[in-house]
Amino acid sequence: MSYEKSKTIIVEIVTTTMNEVAQELGAMDPGDPRRVSFVKELSDLMQLRRSLRLGGNQSNGQRIDELACELTTLNPGDPRRAQIVHEIIRLRDLAPRDPS
Numbered sequence: 001m002s003y004e005k006s007k008t009i010i011v012e013i014v015t016t017t018m019n020e021v022a023q024e025l026g027a028m029d030p031g032d033p034r035r036v037s038f039v040k041e042l043s044d045l046m047q048l049r050r051s052l053r054l055g056g057n058q059s060n061g062q063r064i065d066e067l068a069c070e071l072t073t074l075n076p077g078d079p080r081r082a083q084i085v086h087e088i089i090r091l092r093d094l095a096p097r098d099p100s
Contacts, residue, residue, distance in 0.1 A: 006061060010068040011052050017071055017081070018045045024076040034077060041076075044085045051092060064088050 025038045067084045074081045 006065055007052060011049055013068045013072055014045055014049045018042060021076050041082050048085055048089055064091055
């Protein structure tokens with residue numbers, strides 16, 4: 001699978017996950033203590049989607065693909081989801097930037 005196609009699929013996965021988190025957040029009572037973690041997760045996912053759309057390269061791409069697939073198996077609010085998002089961001093930041 002080409003890198004661009006893989007990146008497009010990951011953006012779709014992240015977008016779907018964002019929609020799920022937003023739906024859960026919308027259904028929550030405003031005083032629900034879990035609300036803060038859902039807002040943080042949604043913010044992290046938005047940052048990740050933006051960075052994926054803006055660029056990146058193939059370095060660490062396979063691991064990012066694996067993490068994105070794992071993300072789809074977890075329920076909103078699962079602490080592992082936040083760990084995955086942070087790991088994807090870390091891998092993306094480790095990748096050398098394209099000088100062009």
